[in-house]
Amino acid sequence: xxxxxxDRDLAALLEAWMDEVAPTAIPVxxxxxxxxxxxxxxxxxxxxxxxxVRRTSPSRRIAGFALAATAALLVAVxxxxxxxxxxxxxxxxxxxxxxxxxxxxxxxxxxxxxxxITPTASIPADQPMALASDGxxxxxxxxxxxxQRIDPATNKLGAAISTGATTDAYQGISADRSGVWVTExxxxxxxxxxxxxxxxxxxxxxxxxxxxxxxxxxxxxxxxVRSGTxxRIDPATNKxxxxxxxxxxGDSGPNWLASGLGSIWVGIPNNQxxxxxDPTTNAIQATIPIPVEASPCGSFAITPAAVWITSCGxxxxxxxxDPTTNAVVGLATLDGTAYTPAVIDGAPWVSVDTSPSLPGxxxxxxxxxxAVDLKLxxxxxxxxxxxxxxxxxxxxxxxxxNNRILRLPLAxxxxx
Amino acid sequence: xxxxxxxxxxxxxxxxxxxxxGASANRLYALASLxxxxxxxxxxxxxxxxxxxxxxxxxxxDPERFxxxxxxxxxxxxxxxxxxxxxxxxxxxxxxxxxxxVDPTVRFAESERIDHAFRRLPLEQRTTLVLQHQxxxxxxxxxxxxxxxxxxxxxxxxxxxxxxxxxxxxxxxxGSQPAGEKxx
Numbered sequence: 001x002x003x004x005x006x007d008r009d010l011a012a013l014l015e016a017w018m019d020e021v022a023p024t025a026i027p028v029x030x031x032x033x034x035x036x037x038x039x040x041x042x043x044x045x046x047x048x049x050x051x052x053v054r055r056t057s058p059s060r061r062i063a064g065f066a067l068a069a070t071a072a073l074l075v076a077v078x079x080x081x082x083x084x085x086x087x088x089x090x091x092x093x094x095x096x097x098x099x100x101x102x103x104x105x106x107x108x109x110x111x112x113x114x115x116x117i118t119p120t121a122s123i124p125a126d127q128p129m130a131l132a133s134d135g136x137x138x139x140x141x142x143x144x145x146x147x148q149r150i151d152p153a154t155n156k157l158g159a160a161i162s163t164g165a166t167t168d169a170y171q172g173i174s175a176d177r178s179g180v181w182v183t184e185x186x187x188x189x190x191x192x193x194x195x196x197x198x199x200x201x202x203x204x205x206x207x208x209x210x211x212x213x214x215x216x217x218x219x220x221x222x223x224x225v226r227s228g229t230x231x232r233i234d235p236a237t238n239k240x241x242x243x244x245x246x247x248x249x250g251d252s253g254p255n256w257l258a259s260g261l262g263s264i265w266v267g268i269p270n271n272q273x274x275x276x277x278d279p280t281t282n283a284i285q286a287t288i289p290i291p292v293e294a295s296p297c298g299s300f301a302i303t304p305a306a307v308w309i310t311s312c313g314x315x316x317x318x319x320x321x322d323p324t325t326n327a328v329v330g331l332a333t334l335d336g337t338a339y340t341p342a343v344i345d346g347a348p349w350v351s352v353d354t355s356p357s358l359p360g361x362x363x364x365x366x367x368x369x370x371a372v373d374l375k376l377x378x379x380x381x382x383x384x385x386x387x388x389x390x391x392x393x394x395x396x397x398x399x400x401x402n403n404r405i406l407r408l409p410l411a412x413x414x415x416x
Numbered sequence: 417x418x419x420x421x422x423x424x425x426x427x428x429x430x431x432x433x434x435x436x437x438g439a440s441a442n443r444l445y446a447l448a449s450l451x452x453x454x455x456x457x458x459x460x461x462x463x464x465x466x467x468x469x470x471x472x473x474x475x476x477x478d479p480e481r482f483x484x485x486x487x488x489x490x491x492x493x494x495x496x497x498x499x500x501x502x503x504x505x506x507x508x509x510x511x512x513x514x515x516x517x518v519d520p521t522v523r524f525a526e527s528e529r530i531d532h533a534f535r536r537l538p539l540e541q542r543t544t545l546v547l548q549h550q551x552x553x554x555x556x557x558x559x560x561x562x563x564x565x566x567x568x569x570x571x572x573x574x575x576x577x578x579x580x581x582x583x584x585x586x587x588x589x590x591g592s593q594p595a596g597e598k599x600x
Contacts, residue, residue: 006581007577011577014549021449021531022550023445023446024446026444030459030462034437034441034462038467044474044475
């Protein structure tokens, strides 16, 4: 009886919560964009025999079978004619029927023809979600909260270190000599993994909803999404030693972090800014407004002359920030979603997910034009959209849709 | 939403399809938002489901089952979205602030607690719970929508409910303990 009442209580709780958090209306631009996509999308073509089984009423079924029979008869007559006999009909050439719908024609050819790049290794991994490098090794965080090391000498995956199962994708990973650090937003926890002991050695409660994590050797930084803060942890004591308020409290606050050009950089979607923090004083150096069409919820690439941040909603963009003026100087448009970029030979590269069409591609963005100027495809089934890191003289790309990490030669990124 | 409208859309009538989407899109988006708990992903999934629905509409066997078929499109798009490995922005529930009553702090904390517990569920369990508690569907209706045996639906609801209860109780226990560092 108690259990029954408890079930009812839980049901009422869930119903009230769902009523509260369910959006009441889809944003108009989202619906408009979806409908616009249908305008250029062809419907599947049904052949007569498919229509025959679609209807359920007997009369329609009979009509369907009649149609199918007619179609079969037509096919037979044409085939007979093709063999030189029959009714003297001359069959005209016809396209081979296909079971798949005819794709809509592309309005214009792509401006850049992707070139090939051949992986030197393909490492199978179960649901890899994020990549990090400590400079020599590559570390994987899986969707189930496992941390695994790829040994660059053997291209083999090491034993999994569990940080606790999870079912959502709001975890971050960062690695350096101080260890491998993983955030887990569900339990508001920062895990410290000792790569030598091969286990979680410290579990630190941090903030409300920790997401992005960044280790810089002397400090570990954590973006606490709903608190609007970035936390600084001292790896010597595993204690939070500073809290930097970078935006308002609430959802979609500070997301991902990067280090470069003497600053810590964090993207904050809910106030549409990127904030630059001085790591010596923990003071905010700049709050940089980001154009509304490029929500700053992606990850960073930092070159000596530019800071780039990917977007994650709407038409995919990469925002170009001039670090000398702390102003946005350009927006690059991608033909699919991308996440953590890598800097290769001074230029930002992103792995672009062009689904549903395959393959995805690795895109280089030119700072001078804020446009993609080179694309590489590491195989016909490459999904794209995953993290890229540079380590051990190679580029490593998460091809999570295919449950694998690809290792690519650095030399292949500077063709010609 | 009429059968005639569905049949017209099945024959390639964009206006009819637009009218159908106008009537359904808000509910589809709410479904995707609750399953995925991420605004951007929910928008992507809803868009993808709408485009797929348009393409596949001629294959709809029974126009009277259009709504259930559409919901299934959204659920499948959510599953596809959930399988993607890129990380996305934190879920936006900004409208929550507009609906706060009595004690906003307590209300927000309670909502957060449920949200955290719900996010721990696999997408399949979230889906059945949403269809049951938000869409008021019976086990049979959920089974028809998802194309699953009724027994599977029942077990997903049972496990999902049990997991929610366990997570909330665990939160209660954590909340009653003093915070501190734990070292392995």
